[in-house]
Amino acid sequence: MSDQWWGHAVLYQVYLRSFADGNGDGYGDLAGLRSRLGHIRDLGADAIWVSPWFPSPMRDGGYDVADYQGIDPMFGTLDDAARLIADAHSAGLRVLLDIVPNHTSDRHPWFLEALEAAEGSAARQRYYFRDGKGPGGSLPPNDWPSAFGGPAWSRTTGPDGRPGQWYLHLFAPEQPDLNWSCSEVRADFEKVFRFWCDLGVDGFRLDAVPAIGKDARLPPAGIEFNDVFSPSGWPETPLWDGDTVHEVLRRWRDVARSYKPEKALFGEVIVNGPERLARYLRDDELHSVFAFELSRAPWSAPAFHAAIEGILDGPWPGRARPTWFLSSHDEVRPVTRYAPGTAGTSTASSPVRDLALGQARARAALLLMLALPGPACIYQGEELGLWQVEDLPLELLQDPIVARTGDARKSRDGCRVPLPWDAGAPTYGFSTSGPSWLPQPPAWASLTAASQRRTPGSTFRLTKRAVELRRELPELAGTGFEWQQLGAGVLAFRRGPRFACLTNFDAAPLELPGRARVLLASGPLSEEGHLPPGTTVWLACPPG
Numbered sequence: 157m158s159d160q161w162w163g164h165a166v167l168y169q170v171y172l173r174s175f176a177d178g179n180g181d182g183y184g185d186l187a188g189l190r191s192r193l194g195h196i197r198d199l200g201a202d203a204i205w206v207s208p209w210f211p212s213p214m215r216d217g218g219y220d221v222a223d224y225q226g227i228d229p230m231f232g233t234l235d236d237a238a239r240l241i242a243d244a245h246s247a248g249l250r251v252l253l254d255i256v257p258n259h260t261s262d263r264h265p266w267f268l269e270a271l272e273a274a275e276g277s278a279a280r281q282r283y284y285f286r287d288g289k290g291p292g293g294s295l296p297p298n299d300w301p302s303a304f305g306g307p308a309w310s311r312t313t314g315p316d317g318r319p320g321q322w323y324l325h326l327f328a329p330e331q332p333d334l335n336w337s338c339s340e341v342r343a344d345f346e347k348v349f350r351f352w353c354d355l356g357v358d359g360f361r362l363d364a365v366p367a368i369g370k371d372a373r374l375p376p377a378g379i380e381f382n383d384v385f386s387p388s389g390w391p392e393t394p395l396w397d398g399d400t401v402h403e404v405l406r407r408w409r410d411v412a413r414s415y416k417p418e419k420a421l422f423g424e425v426i427v428n429g430p431e432r433l434a435r436y437l438r439d440d441e442l443h444s445v446f447a448f449e450l451s452r453a454p455w456s457a458p459a460f461h462a463a464i465e466g467i468l469d470g471p472w473p474g475r476a477r478p479t480w481f482l483s484s485h486d487e488v489r490p491v492t493r494y495a496p497g498t499a500g501t502s503t504a505s506s507p508v509r510d511l512a513l514g515q516a517r518a519r520a521a522l523l524l525m526l527a528l529p530g531p532a533c534i535y536q537g538e539e540l541g542l543w544q545v546e547d548l549p550l551e552l553l554q555d556p557i558v559a560r561t562g563d564a565r566k567s568r569d570g571c572r573v574p575l576p577w578d579a580g581a582p583t584y585g586f587s588t589s590g591p592s593w594l595p596q597p598p599a600w601a602s603l604t605a606a607s608q609r610r611t612p613g614s615t616f617r618l619t620k621r622a623v624e625l626r627r628e629l630p631e632l633a634g635t636g637f638e639w640q641q642l643g644a645g646v647l648a649f650r651r652g653p654r655f656a657c658l659t660n661f662d663a664a665p666l667e668l669p670g671r672a673r674v675l676l677a678s679g680p681l682s683e684e685g686h687l688p689p690g691t692t693v694w695l696a697c698p699p700g
């Protein structure tokens with residue numbers, strides 16, 4: 157295993173609650189993940205990123221952590237985690253653990269202590285407690301918005317039942333923000349990192365990193381609560397991406413470097429533009445950051461071109477590069493994003509979503525992404541061509557965004573529906589007994605992992621072959637990249653003189669260059685060897 161493995165890695169994102177259920181409670185867990193590791197190994201991934209597994213009231217699917225050194229009973233035990241890490245390593249997979257530094261759960265002992273403690277006490281200094289404004293302090297202390305909608309402040313109630321101070325939460329009220337200018341907070345996280353590194357994890361996916369770089373004086377931001385929370389659009393703001401974040405990252409990198417081999421740090425970093433992003437990739441900070449550009453690009457050649465170019469031409473300081481991804485537990489699944497139409501009943505102006513077309517395009521996008529230089533991440537179910545489930549019963553939705561905004565369409569639950577493993581079993585083999593926490597659509601019976609393994613041309617087989625070729629072909633491991641002009645609606649690039657990747661976004665079938673040999677295609681080519689719309693092809697090109 158190479159020391160610099162992250163530079164060209166294929167990560168596979170496991171959303172633990174929805175991957176595989178080993179104890180029959182309807183939620184995915186560590187035992188389930190262990191039992192299905194072969195799926196990820198067979199796909200050829202280098203590492204898994206596992207969503208937070210810590211004890212949590214699950215008010216944001218585990219991104220509300222009550223104890224950073226434990227495992228939620230719903231997922232298993234510390235022994236299960238150790239066994240998972242051992243099994244993953246035996247399967248040649250590294251393990252990246254998702255850590256949530258910006259906020260704890262409101263059930264974390266520190267927050268409970270802070271609620272009990274006096275105003276201005278050391279216990280309250282670990283978070284941001286402030287007096288409200290206006291008569292009786294009834295207004296939030298400043299104008300900062302929450303990423304999940306509404307103000308970033310909630311008011312406490314004192315022991316006498318009277319309203320007390322307010323506390324800051326850039327996400328849900330059950331996720332109070334930690335004060336990263338507090339040395340105790342910094343020191344405690346270093347212990348947490350070491351705890352998991354000592355257990356054997358190979359690195360971390362770091363949640364919402366720029367959020368810890370806030371101006372501790374909490375000045376007004378000039379943002380309306382109802383404005384969209386958009387860190388990529390804010391030029392400079394006191395609540396996000398301030399310089400102090402970099403001091404903290406340098407400490408984390410020191411911890412990562414103190415292990416041999418070094419632990420890898422992948423950050424979720426959404427900031428305003430590549431210059432700001434590049435600061436996170438300095439030699440003594442993160443190994444990689446997730447590049448959101450592709451996940452936000454609509455199905456069009458210019459949009460993909462701009463997304464890719466923006467990253468390829470970024471001012472990255474050293475050898476570190478952003479990680480490509482199309483999909484995650486936070487994004488609408490690509491099949492649905494690229495499928496024209498709307499969910500539900502068809503009308504003349506909005507036809508029912510064409511999921512078959514969406515699937516073809518998602519396969520094309522995946523193949524395109526895997527041909528790009530640098531690390532890439534596949535979200536569970538992407539390799540099966542799953543779509544966003546848009547008709548989940550309202551009462552089952554758990555995403556806090558729904559409660560905060562009152563808008564079920566914004567729910568991220570639709571991309572978190574449990575995976576279908578085997579058509580012959582209840583919950584398609586996801587759970588050993590119980591119903592799954594979110595129901596799977598009946599149509600997923602034809603998309604199970606078991607059937608796709610057997611079926612030539614399935615999305616699973618396509619992804620597996622692409623990952624295999626990505627490892628085999630020296631061109632794909634390098635950094636060489638050159639755009640080719642093959643007309644509007646087509647995205648084409650070479651990776652060295654012998655490899656080309658072509659995606660036809662347009663309506664007209666594209667004639668493939670003569671003498672090139674097809675290595676892999678995301679869908680059938682026409683009889684005349686043309687590349688149909690919504691298809692990507694990898695070509696071996698003759699020299700010259």
Ligand code: GLC
Binds near residue numbers: 219364424485486
């Ligand atoms: C990140 C996670 C997301 C979570 C949020 C708050 O964006 O990916 O799922 O809700 O942080 O922790």
